[in-house]
């Protein structure tokens with residue numbers, strides 16, 4: 225996201241009327257989460273300042289950018305039971321978080337991940353799941369045999385990508401501590417998930433789509449969708465888009 229993120233952290237880029245991080249927090253609140261821990265790295269002061277007055281928000285710091293698994297470990301002291309992990313560069317909707325919580329509970333799982341089908345050429349950008357049973361859409365989820373982080377297209381066990389929302393039991397912290405960093409020096413959450421048992425996947429509920437706010441194109445599309453959802457903006461956006469199409 226450079227040069228946009230030279231000074232402003234990615235999570236503080238504006239999507240419509242608020243920073244991306246606040247959309248994520250709003251999604252979690254709408255899903256029923258009552259305590260939210262924001263793990264911050266470089267530029268974390270802006271995030272702390274933004275949420276300073278919000279009683280349900282606490283902070284943890286990741287000292288070095290050592291991967292998603294390491295970021296989750298940074299929140300350990302604030303966690304006292306099953307918890308949701310929400311990545312700060314994707315918006316899915318509260319129903320996706322609720323679906324993962326529901327599958328986690330129904331299956332008495334140790335972990336649950338929301339998945340979204342991606343094109344074969346995109347599997348290398350995601351964690352990809354290997355279902356142990358048919359993976360129907362709908363509530364309840366399906367058991368996973370394995371997960372693999374950013375596989376080559378011919379090594380991918382499916383086209384179901386981990387979409388950035390997880391429900392985890394605190395037992396994952398011990399697994400994370402035992403997880404070796406990858407070639408790039410990052411501790412991958414996906415690598416620790418390989419040892420979470422049972423681990424279940426659940427599809428993004430019908431009608432929802434993952435919005436990637438971590439790329440310029442993804443953020444631009446998310447802004448358009450946000451604007452279309454605003455009653456007082458919708459007509460103007462449609463007119464501009466129509467004008468651009470025909471002009």
Ligand code: G1P
Nearest residue numbers: 292314350351385386387388414
């Ligand atoms: C991370 C996870 C990956 C997941 C993705 C979703 O990757 O490691 O498993 O599919 O988020 O956005 P990153 O985007 O940090 O490379």
